[in-house]
Amino acid sequence: MTHETATTAVDNPLEQLTLDDLRRRTSVKWQVYPPDVLPLFVAEMDTPVAPCVVGAVRAALDLGDTGYDVGTAYAEALAPFAADRWGWTPDVASSRTLPDVMVAVVEVLRVLTGPGDAVVVTPPVYPPFYGFPGHEGRRVVEAPLGADLRLDLGTLEQAFADATGASAHGTGPGSGRRAVLLLCNPHNPTGTVHTRAELEAVLALADRYGVRVVADEIHAPFTFERVAAGAAPFVPLLSVAGSEDAVVVQSASKAFHLAGLRAAVALGGPDAAADLRRIPEEAGHAVNHLAVLAHAAAYREGGPWLDSLLAGVHRNRALVATLLAEHAPAVRLQPAEATYLAWLDVRDALPAGVAATGAAGLVLERGRLALEDGVRFGAGGAGWLRLNLATSTAVLTEAVRRLGRALTEG
Incomplete structure (x- = not known):
């Protein structure tokens, strides 16, 4: 697989499970928060395991x-x-x-x-x-x-x-x-x-x-x-x-x-x-x-499976950039060259009176969206959130919509 090779929804591991499928999982990503919260915090992928x-x-x-x-x-x-x-x-x-x-x-x-x-x-x-x-x-x-x-x-x-x-x-x-x-x-x-x-x-x-x-x-x-x-x-x-x-x-x-x-x-x-x-x-x-x-x-x-996954995440990163421009234009997506994690600078998008250290709590409370709090990553992390890109386009689209609503609704 080379240079922007396309994969279909059939062979893209990120598009093979529904949200109902995922909520049957018993791992930390799907058990820490109540069902109305969309969890994109921890580095667990929303894929089946590679057949091999x-x-x-x-x-x-x-x-x-x-x-x-x-x-x-x-x-x-x-x-x-x-x-x-x-x-x-x-x-x-x-x-x-x-x-x-x-x-x-x-x-x-x-x-x-x-x-x-x-x-x-x-x-x-x-x-x-x-x-x-x-x-x-x-x-x-x-x-x-x-x-x-x-x-x-x-x-x-x-x-x-x-x-x-x-x-x-x-x-x-x-x-x-x-x-x-x-x-x-x-x-x-x-x-x-x-x-x-x-x-x-x-x-x-x-x-x-x-x-x-x-x-x-x-x-x-x-x-x-x-x-x-x-x-x-x-x-x-x-x-x-x-x-x-x-x-x-x-x-x-x-x-x-x-x-x-x-x-x-x-x-x-x-x-x-x-x-x-x-x-x-x-x-x-x-x-x-x-x-x-x-x-x-x-x-x-597992190389072919991994390459399909990489292509899907690469497209998801571009999708998030487009969705942020539409729903949360003040949020800056850090350009990245690796991982299935997106590093989001929300400092300029926070409502008046909300401290940078409160960004994750605000998004969780208002948007029912769980992202990893940048404060946990040490110096320079306050006002940043980490979003997991290894999910379906439908889940990502809903996540960015929730992020936008959380940052704009009073």
């Missing part, structure tokens, strides 16, 4: 293949997928299969840092980047994105100096404290795809300050170069010069709607292989073998 995944899970259940997971099957399935999509082949031999992305991140942080050490994050960013390191006793240091919502080297340098106790510009000794940059690649919630040049610059700066880089690449399959001409391609961090001691975590769960069958794999550059070996064996004991089989099937056979 259903087949793999059914076959495993029929066989009773529901025992303990072992080996590198996850990375073995990811490797050809990554080579085909991104021109990068991970090191299967040194990989570690772990229960999910944030569990993997925590295990890596435990190896690379100790209690009281710093974890640098680049807000607005995925909220668990705060909670999980904080729960492990790490100090979270913010390095906010620039005004263009891209990585800001000057801000990162200040954060690295804070994190390590080094003098500005890395000219003096640090405190001896270890530190990690926890990077979202591609970025959630902005949908930014970091360029190779940006990643090289970040890695070089981190090396100068002795900061290790750990990247959450869960949204990596969700860039649009295969379905849209000129779209920015995903750049795997470990394919970039200077990434020899970096660590990344990959998972099929977001792209293939498998949050309820979680699994992940930690991968490292050659100088990080020893660090991955230091993750204790017990960390992998909670890996769901059925989830690994599901993810492996998605990587091996």
Whole structure:
């Protein structure tokens, strides 16, 4: 599938379930709010599961293949997928299969840092980047994105100096404290795809300050170069010069709607292989073998399904822009290059007297529309809302209408 390839409602996974179908689900998206609320907050997709995944899970259940997971099957399935999509082949031999992305991140942080050490994050960013390191006793240091919502080297340098106790510009000794940059690649919630040049610059700066880089690449399959001409391609961090001691975590769960069958794999550059070996064996004991089989099937056979989904989300992003112009023209849609999430700036659209921190509550109360509150994403998030694009055109149309009504009705 290439360059704006069209898909029909039959093969577009986003158009295969009705709202009544979706409300029969028992996951968080459909259970947190009452039935009159349209939920487009959490990153669950309104699609069936890819047939290849259903087949793999059914076959495993029929066989009773529901025992303990072992080996590198996850990375073995990811490797050809990554080579085909991104021109990068991970090191299967040194990989570690772990229960999910944030569990993997925590295990890596435990190896690379100790209690009281710093974890640098680049807000607005995925909220668990705060909670999980904080729960492990790490100090979270913010390095906010620039005004263009891209990585800001000057801000990162200040954060690295804070994190390590080094003098500005890395000219003096640090405190001896270890530190990690926890990077979202591609970025959630902005949908930014970091360029190779940006990643090289970040890695070089981190090396100068002795900061290790750990990247959450869960949204990596969700860039649009295969379905849209000129779209920015995903750049795997470990394919970039200077990434020899970096660590990344990959998972099929977001792209293939498998949050309820979680699994992940930690991968490292050659100088990080020893660090991955230091993750204790017990960390992998909670890996769901059925989830690994599901993810492996998605990587091996789910490419056509994923491409149809990408095309549908790409069209949905354009649809939301059109609908906003009609129903909520003061809302600004942040241009995005990845993910099925839309980052909406509603600051200029809020009624008089409503604070930026009250945007999500207003939309929920007046519009019966649940969007993710930007406040949860850290510095720079107030007055922004995150909307899930991975749904039908009918649901999206109704959602934007509700947003417009909520922002204009007194």
